[in-house]
Amino acid sequence: RKEVEQDPGPFNVPEGATVAFNCTYSNSASQSFFWYRQDCRKEPKLLMSVYSSGNEDGRFTAQLNRASQYISLLIRDSKLSDSATYLCVVVHYNQGGKLIFGQGTELSVKP
Amino acid sequence: DADVTQTPRNRITKTGKRIMLECSQTKGHDRMYWYRQDPGLGLRLIYYSFDVKDINKGEISDGYSVSRQAQAKFSLSLESAIPNQTALYFCATSDTSGRAVNEQFFGPGTRLTVL
Numbered sequence: 155r156k157e158v159e160q161d162p163g164p165f166n167v168p169e170g171a172t173v174a175f176n177c178t179y180s181n182s183a184s185q186s187f188f189w190y191r192q193d194c195r196k197e198p199k200l201l202m203s204v205y206s207s208g209n210e211d212g213r214f215t216a217q218l219n220r221a222s223q224y225i226s227l228l229i230r231d232s233k234l235s236d237s238a239t240y241l242c243v244v245v246h247y248n249q250g251g252k253l254i255f256g257q258g259t260e261l262s263v264k265p
Numbered sequence: 266d267a268d269v270t271q272t273p274r275n276r277i278t279k280t281g282k283r284i285m286l287e288c289s290q291t292k293g294h295d296r297m298y299w300y301r302q303d304p305g306l307g308l309r310l311i312y313y314s315f316d317v318k319d320i321n322k323g324e325i326s327d328g329y330s331v332s333r334q335a336q337a338k339f340s341l342s343l344e345s346a347i348p349n350q351t352a353l354y355f356c357a358t359s360d361t362s363g364r365a366v367n368e369q370f371f372g373p374g375t376r377l378t379v380l
Binding site: 158188195196197198199200241252253255256257258 | 298300305306307308309310313323353355368369371372373374
């Protein structure tokens with residue numbers, strides 16, 4: 155079983171839709187959580203950190219459920235420019251703070 | 266100018282050849298990483314270095330070696346390339362700045378094809 159697993163994609167949604175991505179992690183010692191965004195054939199870039207209390211950044215909302223070892227990303231009012239692959243990332247400091255990436259979920263927003 | 270650069274950006278080589286991928290950064294970060302990305306598998310860590318004298322194996326280090334020539338430079342070598350090393354390779358950097366882990370900044374990637 156992979157340490158970080160994401161919803162299989164791709165997600166194809168119309169502009170303006172709300173879309174949610176899910177991610178589960180297997181190591182209960184995981185201590186930090188992030189969502190990265192990767193455009194086609196480009197490098198990943200940090201989208202947002204995920205905090206225990208949940209956090210919002212504009213149209214993006216991230217949530218963490220430690221008991222269920224589950225992370226989510228909600229995108230409201232999808233834009234064409236949101237089309238990308240979204241990578242779930244966990245870190246546990248007892249492994250030197252390395253980032254463990256999920257395989258990514260592809261989102262395609264259509265006009 | 267980009268903060269994290271990788272050379273070459275694309276490379277096609279043959280089985281058995283030695284290949285070096287180079288990474289340079291101007292961010293002043295102490296930590297550097299090498300990942301490979303394969304379709305459906307996400308990014309997997311090959312090697313990482315927390316400073317010039319500290320180099321560690323990652324998840325998939327077999328068949329690879331690294332050299333941290335300076336704080337700003339971290340190179341990845343494939344001593345004898347094989348076709349299943351065909352992948353997209355990313356270098357990344359981060360610093361601690363009082364936190365255990367900070368955002369990682371990635372280079373633009375090197376697309377390597379081994380025939």
